[in-house]
Amino acid sequence: MLGFEQIILGIVQGFTEFLPVSSSGHLAIISKLLSIEPQISYFAALHFATFLAVFMFVKDDIVKITKGLVQKDKSSRDLSFKLIISTIPAVIVGLLLKSYFTSLYGSLKVIGVLLAITGIMMILSDKMTSGTKSMYDISHKDALLVGLTQAFAILPGISRSGSTLFTSVYRGMKKEDAFKYSFIMSLPITAGAGILELKDVALTFDSVLGLVFATISGLIALSIVKKLIIDNRLKIFGYYCILMSFFVIVFL
Template sequence: MDVIQAIIIGIVQGLTEFLPISSSAHLVFITNILGVQESLAFDTMLHLASLVAVVSYFRKDLLHMVRSFLSSLKDLPRGEFKKGIQEDPFKRLAWLILFGTIPAGLMGLLFKDFFESLFTNLLAVGFFLIVTGLLLWGSERVSTGDRSVKDMGLKTSLIIGIAQGCAIAPGISRSGATISAGLFLGLERELAARYSFLLSIPIIIAAGLIQVQEIGSVLDNNAAAFIAGFIASAVAAYLAIKLLLKIIKERSLMMFAYYCWIVGLLTIIFSILY
């Protein structure tokens, strides 16, 4: 992999990590188009770049959440935990993200090998892209957008967490599945997107820690390409977050549903013919 290829892959991964069109599917496409062999180490670098982007974008919210989370722990011995969670939206959000991460973690441990085996199956990738489109379409049809953070509970966080876990499948967009789940549950549109982005942080950290050893073994041989891809992915991911938050506030997600349907159908046709 040369520097130009790494930059192209980084941009594609960064954009599709947070736009609801499935980064896993597009990484399959772009690596095949460029004739580049998939690399677990490079994939880890790109996900860490996404982490840098989302942490940078939501740094103020995250700082508030960390402080509020620590404060809520102090509330436990005083018997004020429930009251604090009800009154402080950042305390509530921090705990909701913690609980919402559990389903994806369990599903990753149980089904990771099965879903990873589908990454070379273009028919499966195309099918799951169509599923992503249906989720986006359906959520836009039924969304009420009237529930705020104070209306979110454990059930809501777990359902959205399960949706995140389903994104292990190539073609199921993590952001698409979680945002759609939030909209199905009636969350305010911007809240559904913000919660989706924040919910990605623990999972990306966990995946990075598991795979971080892979990075050191290859950095010495291809450092320039890896660094270039990392920077390109981080910048693209940051812009994707900013763009999607603007779109979800001002417009519909249907454009992404149509995109997933078209690309998914073309992928299925290609897999059958070739």
Template structure:
């Protein structure tokens, strides 16, 4: 993997992790469409470690919120009033939302790994993302702020997050759709989507990083990995800021159209190449 390829993939990861168009799909599709002949083991190691760059982005962007949530959460446990403070409740809701994806990810890991090796499945799952976005726009009333979120909303968004363990189903797209179907407004759904990504990204990133570092020769590619990590962190931060502003006044349908086009193009190229 060249330095230029690493930076490009890092930018793709940073942008598509938070925009509702599936980062996992783009990391699978981009090398396929560009006909890059990359070592699968090195690509896996790179993808896993660079995804941690987007974790850094979301932590930096929401640092004040995360600190307030963590502080209130700990104080609530100390004073045995875990649900009194709104920030403490939000912390519990974030943990609740993380459970479905964690359980499903562990129970069907081989199936998920097989899907990551299938260009056809990735293209089809992009279509699923498009459907989720369109249904959320169609059915969601979008009249509730973040302060009104309840445990059931968090659980619903958690189940939508669990769908995103497959490549092509956008984590942010699925969870924002889930929030909108609970009638949260777009910005509130997106904000909680980003906050609830932290525990699952932290757990998955830590476990997968340990596995990735066991791949022979992975330490020989530290420069491309570092370049991709930095690119993902910077573009991820910018993507969060842009999307939160965009969703104040604009719908998700353009992202749905993009997913349909990208998925269709991927499937077409797959069959044309035989």
């Protein structure tokens, strides 16, 4: 890929990873529109940049949980265990079905249908009232269901952030806590995906610049999503995903 292509993909990854519109779907669409030869290893390596963005955004919560573990606080220990439960399904699905999911990057019609599903979830999310559970209060069953949703979001076109937010709120979590839990639970997955693929990416100045742009745009997107989920305005992204779905299915 050329340098400007890596920068464009970095910006797209940073914004769409956190805006509930599916980063993988948009990377595939942008690659098609700009005739960029898809390099799945670079797509995955971009996840390391989004890991950095999430870590910087939720670092206070990470510090709080870590201090609790050091002090043998029961609530912090329980939350950590639930985060592990939420992570396991995506790890298993990713390892077993990686080649199948990779093949879907070239199936834009499938991506279009999955984008419509993401859009419907976002519209429904706005219609659901905020629950009463903090992320410390959720059950192990809640954690597993959110984790299964994250595993499903490996499909290009399904938004990881959008689908896990939807499931968390559906299970009775406060919307702000759903936001925090969704992104904290993503840290092991995004870090793992990024680190595993970085070895296959030539770390040139252009590729590093793409990673930097992905991190910066990710931080901006996180701020936007946090405000919109609290204000019940995620339907904006729902309508966008449905329109994008129509465009992809009809014109690409």
